[in-house]
Amino acid sequence: MPSSALPVEVVCTSGPVPIVASGRATFTGGLYTIHFDGDVSMAPVGGKAILSFSTPDVPRVIARVESAHGNQMVCTPEQHRNRERRDFPRMHAGLPLRARRLTLTERTAEAEAWLRGDPGPAERGDWYEPDRFVDFSVTGLRIQIHEEMASDDVLLLELGVPGNPARWRCTARVVRIFDEVEGMSAAIEFVSIPDAAQEALSGLTLRMQEALLAE
16 A cells, blocks of 8 residues: 555546546545545546556546545545556557647637637648547546647647547637646646547547456
8 A cells, every 4th residue: 555645647427527637635533635636626526436556556546535625636546456557548559639729819709710610710720639538528638749739728629539530520618727847737628528528538538447347
């Protein structure tokens, strides 16, 4: 059992909002206390969460959510699973996404045109594809960035999920910027996202948890 803070990835799909989030966990008094960068208050008390630690000698944990407030979750371990040789199957590894930051002068017109399906916004500006995702849910993403961004910046997004050829047009707002050893990242929340995209993200999260529980 880890007694000092260790990096962990948490999957929880038993609540109304599926959660895949990165954090740091400590184990004290028979409980895991996990601190995240984003809000996990939608995690269901009494529901199951899967904890996968980056440290090879720590087993995967199936836990019960005891509380979730703001960026903190407390869990009771119920089962321990030996780790397979393959890595924790990151949902974000193959999530198709490209993004474009809007300037102040083009925000309203470009965003509305993008959501209508007009071709113009897709042909203008500098689009980029993030190298990796840190975490995501049906309400937002945290992604690596390589350009200047600031809180409240508006982004156009083209989003997909692995195994589905559909690509959905979304808009998002930058909530917070992180400057860490591994690079810059941004937490973004969806402003407009089609119902089909939310359903696809939810389904992908559920399939991931089912696969982990079956191991």
